[in-house]
Amino acid sequence: MRPFLARPLTAAVALAAAMTLGGCAVLSPLPAWELVKGAGAATSTALATTAPAKASNTVHHGDAPVRAVCIEFNRNAPLEDLVPALQVELKGQGVDSRVYEPGTGLQQCGVWLRYVATIEWGVPPMASGYRANLSAASLSLHRSDGTLLSTSSYVADENFGLARWAGTRNKIAPVVKALVTGFQS
Incomplete structure (x- = not known):
């Protein structure tokens, strides 16, 4: 039985640790805003790494x-x-x-x-x-x-x-x- 008790305890510790982190939160109160920020970051990355220009x-x-x-x-x-x-x-x-x-x-x-x-x-x-x-x-x-x-x-x-x-x-x-x-x- 011990292995089964260790899993919920590990999950609870991971959840508590995630809630103390700054920045992009796992449990964001504004998930849509987090999605917009992520899309903006992906777009910026894509723009910066577009196919190189040629002479x-x-x-x-x-x-x-x-x-x-x-x-x-x-x-x-x-x-x-x-x-x-x-x-x-x-x-x-x-x-x-x-x-x-x-x-x-x-x-x-x-x-x-x-x-x-x-x-x-x-x-x-x-x-x-x-x-x-x-x-x-x-x-x-x-x-x-x-x-x-x-x-x-x-x-x-x-x-x-x-x-x-x-x-x-x-x-x-x-x-x-x-x-x-x-x-x-």
Whole structure:
């Protein structure tokens, strides 16, 4: 008989221990809220781990590696995190960068990065308001005399899915790598 008495005692101890824990409770007074929190966490995880973006249409002329570029700011691509994402990814490739308004800084820069981007608006999962997201971008590196050094692009899959809501940096990273190195991943 002892084994049968041990089981209810073990269950009672486990239940008492669970009730003293903070955070997500086993016996939550608001189970629907716990479900919503769990769904939100799952959605955030899915958005963070969507299929990686790919560079396409890369052309690299095999010039010496670029160590510094000037980014020509494009007011027609008003995605607030695009230029910071470009700069972080360039830095990761060992390339320093500075941003200039079009037509300025020509004497200071030997290599220019120019970009165009398409932005679409939509409501992300588990959100209530519209948000801009990068759906396409083309980057090019030019010498100050206008000679094209390399070019690469990003285009979102037609199916989009959750990848549509991936961060700008995740989308632009393989394009910057291809632009600088010539290798598409």
